[in-house]
Amino acid sequence: MKIVVLGDKDTVLGFRLAGVHETYSFEDTTHEIERVRNKIMELIEREDVGVILITERLAQRVEIPDVAFPIILQIPDKYGSLYGEEQLREIVRRAIGVEIKR
Amino acid sequence: MTRILKVKPTRMELLRLKRRIKLAEKGHKILKEKQDALIMEFFTIYDEALALRREVNQKIAEAFEQLRLAEIDVGIVKLSEIALSVKSNKEIKIKRRNIMGVPVPLIEAEGFRRDPYERGYAFVSTSPKVDVTAETFEEVLELVTRLAEIEETLKRLAKEIEKTKRRVNALEYIIIPRMAETVKYISQHLDEMERENFFRLKRVKALLEAKAQG
Numbered sequence: 001m002k003i004v005v006l007g008d009k010d011t012v013l014g015f016r017l018a019g020v021h022e023t024y025s026f027e028d029t030t031h032e033i034e035r036v037r038n039k040i041m042e043l044i045e046r047e048d049v050g051v052i053l054i055t056e057r058l059a060q061r062v063e064i065p066d067v068a069f070p071i072i073l074q075i076p077d078k079y080g081s082l083y084g085e086e087q088l089r090e091i092v093r094r095a096i097g098v099e100i101k102r
Numbered sequence: 103m104t105r106i107l108k109v110k111p112t113r114m115e116l117l118r119l120k121r122r123i124k125l126a127e128k129g130h131k132i133l134k135e136k137q138d139a140l141i142m143e144f145f146t147i148y149d150e151a152l153a154l155r156r157e158v159n160q161k162i163a164e165a166f167e168q169l170r171l172a173e174i175d176v177g178i179v180k181l182s183e184i185a186l187s188v189k190s191n192k193e194i195k196i197k198r199r200n201i202m203g204v205p206v207p208l209i210e211a212e213g214f215r216r217d218p219y220e221r222g223y224a225f226v227s228t229s230p231k232v233d234v235t236a237e238t239f240e241e242v243l244e245l246v247t248r249l250a251e252i253e254e255t256l257k258r259l260a261k262e263i264e265k266t267k268r269r270v271n272a273l274e275y276i277i278i279p280r281m282a283e284t285v286k287y288i289s290q291h292l293d294e295m296e297r298e299n300f301f302r303l304k305r306v307k308a309l310l311e312a313k314a315q316g
Contacts, residue, residue, distance in 0.1 A: 019191030
């Protein structure tokens, strides 16, 4: 199955160099964000997409649908990570009810 | 909070309810054990995910640094051209795996790392910096697919834990107390009926005796 990258120009360029099967770059405008949404929906519908990588900055603008398949993973872009480990901690907080510091 | 169930206060219902309580308690115990096991599993994976997340973030930062150097070296336009001629990497396989009855994905992806000549661009027009960048991004890709698997597993386990927790709590705080309350109500009612009956018999007997004498 394919890996698809959604992100800004540089992210896409980098992952293209690594030979990712499909990449789509988007600007940060209202119109483009709408396109991102449509693209995500389209990718979810497709059978041959296994993993969608989306930059945290784009993911922040569109709400990521809660689907079991394909796997959608947020990755940091060239400016670094927005959340760090915060998102993982959030999962723990929801599941266990308390936060565990390590 | 605890209200009683709508049942007729009969001996049959009492027996049935007692059986149901026993069943509910058994279910509660099993669910509780499941929850504990899930949480243990969850934390093992959480540690892994945390470590991997850190690694990925670091690697991506490194990759973008390399990308910048490559852009400086050959120029952005040229680099985009090179990127276009890169051959697609291997596809991944996604299988399913079970952790405590929770279906989680298992991504089979190996060997994203390639030799420069496998990438498909011409060496004449590029520079070693481009090779290094491509290699770093391939490493990123490898890490990221592993992270995708682990984070997804973590999310699904979290969801399952939540669901189990809700069930355990419902049994513990609502369903079992409500049934116990009903059992109490029925047995009190039955006792009351018995006392009433006893008294009635006494009364009748007294009346009969009075009649016989009078």
